[in-house]
Amino acid sequence: MSQPPAIPFDNPLHLGQEVGVEAIIGADEWPVFNMNVDIAIVGAGLAGLTAAHPLQAAGYSLLLLEKSRGLGGRLASYRLNGARCDRGLRYLTEEGRLLSGLVRSLRERHVIRPWITASHRYTAEGLQPNSPQTHYVAPEGMSQIAKELGRDVPVWYSRRVAAITPQAPGWRVRLEAVRAGSDAPLEVTARAVILAIPAPQAVTILDTVPGMNADVMNRLQSVTYDPCLTLLAQYSGNRVPAEIPWRSVEFPGDPDLSWLGLDSSKRESSSSGSDRPLVVINSSAELARSHLDDSDVTEVIEHLLSQGAARLGSWLQTPEHRHLHRWRYAIPAQVWPQDTVVLDTRAPLVCCGDWCGSRQVETALRSGLAAASSVNYQLDHRSLTAISQLWEAQG
Ligand SMILES: Cc1cc2nc3c(=O)[nH]c(=O)nc-3n(C[C@H](O)[C@H](O)[C@H](O)COP(=O)(O)OP(=O)(O)OC[C@H]3O[C@@H](n4cnc5c(N)ncnc54)[C@H](O)[C@@H]3O)c2cc1C
Structure with a gap:
């Protein structure tokens, strides 16, 4: 089997819009395809998007994996009888x-x-x-905020992360297609994984990782x-x-x-x-x-x-x-008392989200940044640009 191709990040097809597999490698190739990135981020809400920015700017290849059809999570908008409205934040x-x-x-x-x-x-x-x-x-x-922040970030939509298992030097991430037409590939390998999702959803994924510390899992279950x-x-x-x-x-x-x-x-x-x-x-x-x-x-x-x-x-x-x-x-x-949960695993595995504190959006931002910093520290110690500068540069 041939080596998996790297994500062509300079291809505008990947930026700020749905990353269709066909768009990446051609429909006839995808059955043997296995996406390989430095960092897989699960969840394209505010915490996941915030974690992505400094890591991407530092040159890591990354991919956001999102179970719904759009960016933002609880930054959610809806059309009722044609009228735009906010049903989340x-x-x-x-x-x-x-x-x-x-x-x-x-x-x-x-x-x-x-x-x-x-x-x-x-x-x-x-x-x-x-x-x-x-x-x-x-x-x-309000979902426009997420669209703006996620403009340059590669995302796979309609894929729920079901399990992660260790595969040297990092992780194998198993995905489930949430809707027809997004059924392949169903695996991503990554050197590090960030779970930027609510703690109860993170627990169901962590349950699939062999050898998780029972005390940490118990504490996570209390969130x-x-x-x-x-x-x-x-x-x-x-x-x-x-x-x-x-x-x-x-x-x-x-x-x-x-x-x-x-x-x-x-x-x-x-x-x-x-x-x-x-x-x-x-x-x-x-x-x-x-x-x-x-x-x-x-x-x-x-x-x-x-x-x-x-x-x-x-x-x-x-x-x-x-x-x-x-x-x-x-x-x-019931919140987690630190900015992130850094799990004691061979390859980096970090959880973040608004549950890592009690200030909702402020906590989601802070926790996403802390997760980025932790993963960078465990991988290559690259220099990370301040988020304020990245937001400014994006404008
Ligand atoms: C009705 C409502 C009103 C609110 N009002 C305010 C307010 O006024 N002020 C304020 O500060 N906060 C408010 N909040 C809270 C605020 O929206 C959140 O704190 C913030 O958006 C959380 O961001 P997050 O990234 O931590 O999580 P989320 O936005 O929940 O993002 C998590 C993402 O992960 C995805 N996901 C989950 N599991 C998986 C999986 N297994 N595989 C792939 N993807 C997965 C989800 O689809 C989601 O997109 C409100 C929330 C709601 C619901």
């Missing part, structure tokens, strides 16, 4: 050193812009303003996430009040709701938010836990709508279009 604020740098860079690139300067919270006293803080959003949808049900609801303009006095409302301590936002006001075409309002309702973790596996979601959708209507206006009860998304791993609850 709601907005960015300048909380944290890395996040502030990212916000600055994305603003300069016109990917995000200020949305509101003050949000609200709903309590027993009714609607209360929060302290002023600028919230930034991407008018093209947990809160689930969330996200309801997208679009309303007909003539049933909506002319002025809607809120944009982003939190519900501290509420048994049913955690957040409700006027998503349509993030975008130019309906900046008043009143021509065809689109509202995003996030459930509480408690409600999500009770309904996460419901086969019929009609009842929970009606419940979310009536809870929103009871608090913020009866018009919220009757949308024209609706869509419910279930997040099993929405927000880290």
Whole structure:
């Protein structure tokens, strides 16, 4: 069998778009093909993309392996009845050193812009303003942030990493095709692997690695996430009040709701938010836990709508279009106390993600960078460029 070809990284077919196997080597060759890279990164969310940048800039060949069809993970956008909306990350604020740098860079690139300067919270006293803080959003949808960050990174989509096994000098990564047409190759070999996915999903992969330290595995199993049900609801303009006095409302301590936002006001075409309002309702973790596996979601959708209507206006009860998304791993609850998990294996194997701390996006950025640094330290000790410089250069 011939030697596996290296990824032609200078081929624009690989950059910022789906890497089809046929595009790489020609359809008639792929059955004998085995992709070989320095570093395989599992998960193309914020942590995986952040880990990729300094390593790629340092000259490592790498490949992101992503089970879904697009970049971003929980930076997720959706089209409801043709209208763009965000069903994951709601907005960015300048909380944290890395996040502030990212916000600055994305603003300069016109990917995000200020949305509101003050949000609200709903309590027993009714609607209360929060302290002023600028919230930034991407008018093209928050997934645009991931598209921008992943512009130059090679990615294989629709492939779930099912197992990794040691194969000197590194790892053999076994993939499962998630949709038809992406069924080969089903293996990647890499000198190092970064698992940039929620801890419970990382555990199922680590379970396939022989000789994992039982204590570390037990501690990893104690990392947990809160689930969330996200309801997208679009309303007909003539049933909506002319002025809607809120944009982003939190519900501290509420048994049913955690957040409700006027998503349509993030975008130019309906900046008043009143021509065809689109509202995003996030459930509480408690409600999500009770309904996460419901086969019929009609009842929970009606419940979310009536809870929103009871608090913020009866018009919220009757949308024209609706869509419910279930997040099993929405927000880290029980977190890992360090920036990464560096496993004690012969070849580098490191886990990262927003569960390595309690600051969500800031943690995902920090953890991705720490994973890159750890893998570089274990491989070739190359000089890594600061992420702020890489973001600046990308702009
Ligand atoms: C509804 C909602 C609202 C939120 N709002 C905010 C907010 O306002 N502020 C804030 O800071 N944070 C918020 N967050 C959290 C924030 O989105 C996350 O902290 C952050 O995006 C996590 O990035 P990540 O890279 O760690 O994980 P993810 O984004 O989950 O990325 C992991 C990726 O790995 C992929 N994957 C998983 N398993 C495999 C496998 N076996 N093989 C291949 N690929 C795999 C997944 O498909 C995914 O793309 C919100 C989250 C949700 C769900």
